[in-house]
Amino acid sequence: MALYLTEAEVTDLLTMEIALESLDEVFRARSEGKVGNIPRSRLPIGRGSYNLMGASWPEAGIVGHKSYAAGAGGASFHVMLYGTNGEGLLAVIEANRMGQVRTGAASGIATRYMAREDASSVGVIGSGYQAETQLEAVAAVREISTAKVFSRTEERRTAFAEKMSAQLEIDVQPAESAAAAVRDADVVITVTNAAEPVLLGEMLGMGAHINAAGGNSWMRRELDTHAVAMSDIVATDDIDQAKIECGELMRAAETGHFSWERLVRLDRIVSKLRRGRDNDEQVTLFESQGVAFEDIAVCNRLLQMAKEQGVGAELPG
């Protein structure tokens, strides 16, 4: 009785609101020690990599994993969910779209608990596939009126601005530079595959919240060390993963400008054990790693909706 959900079915079922609800709930559960996690492992394949990560949430009755093979020909993501009480396999879910929404939603949760309450402007660096859901998630948790986007190719940033203006019904404008996109922004999003920093400390204004959501690799940095050092509160969804994959924190720590002791788990902030910010002047930073418990939480909700609505094909066996 396990279900298979395709990309098209997931796209129809999943909204940002649902992903935000799922993540809010699973972060609270994690803070209570009720969520297990298997960090991402990678194996090189051809011109890409294979990734495997798992998580359990027994209270919600689920355990499972996300796997993906990413290479020159694109990427193929799947989540498998099992029941924790002997139910066996519950679902195989195509997870490209799901991952895009959940990664946006993780930044949305960070923004909800770390950005200034009156945040109304967003600066986005990057205009790819993942940038859309980042902006959508921020706009879902704050009253955003304006956004500026910078990416290296003018046509792409212009297209992004037009598309997202229409979709979110806010004023999204292309910017000529990263500095211009970020200037005076209450919330800053970096979502690039840049190897060298695109967000410099000198671009940031007082009170900004940053979501650093670009590619995870110790070989890459989206922020310079100045931007890390001037962040009063630095949070992440997974400290273990950040220590081996978050290039900007690793470099800042190695050069004495950041201490791992300062790094806060986002789930502690969501559950109010730690504060996301102390006042409106602080700079706050969320380093998004992307963790399997986020995937299984969103997929669990997807599965419930699919069953209620009769969506999805039953697997043989």
Added chain:
Amino acid sequence: MALYLTEAEVTDLLTMEIALESLDEVFRARSEGKVGNIPRSRLPIGRGSYNLMGASWPEAGIVGHKSYAAGAGGASFHVMLYGTNGEGLLAVIEANRMGQVRTGAASGIATRYMAREDASSVGVIGSGYQAETQLEAVAAVREISTAKVFSRTEERRTAFAEKMSAQLEIDVQPAESAAAAVRDADVVITVTNAAEPVLLGEMLGMGAHINAAGGNSWMRRELDTHAVAMSDIVATDDIDQAKIECGELMRAAETGHFSWERLVRLDRIVSKLRRGRDNDEQVTLFESQGVAFEDIAVCNRLLQMAKEQGVGAELPG
């Protein structure tokens, strides 16, 4: 165009001979550094555990993982295979039967390269699901004429002896004790979930080869330290895993009766870089951990056969 294979389809397709061929090939590839592996991770769920492990074999064009949720209600195993050249998902394969055969085949490979050439008798301790394929695999690589089996419940060992006598066309007899099963056996198999040793060094004769294939946990031991210490050559399919899960080697090492430096990778023996035994008097020991590259190698062959024979259902998407 990904395929889903059910337990029934796998059972029809998979023979011990095919599993032995697949493993022989993948062990050789591993010895040449051409196989990647992600060790097993576990998360507790309910009254059982969830397990996740992965591997890559780019030369064969595959990467993937095995996952299983094992608990009071039984276990549910699946392997997913992806292509390494952008093909995306290739197959989801139900893997209970596959795992039983591949675990037998791993002991078969060890027996092929480590047991005496003239080995003709087998002693089996354990009469469960996994014991059948252990004996079948040994009988596939040596001219076995007799086997004795011991397990605690008389009905079960008698039923095992009858079933396997008929299936393998050799003389399989139940034994009254572990010592009686093992006495004078050229090949000894332990395949139990025993917490305390069932195979003692004092039971072993000269020249025996042992396949220790029971449940992996540092809390369990199938062999006593004497049996480990008297083994002249000790091999395993995964050294990293053995160091954290092989209770008998861990205890022998901790008490100074075994050195991890002595532990040999089975793939080195298969590829003739190391000898499986030096003479007919030595005692040899294979500590089976169960590794994901074994799973993906066998599943790759299954997938090829399924495609050739038009077996399996196509997944949506």
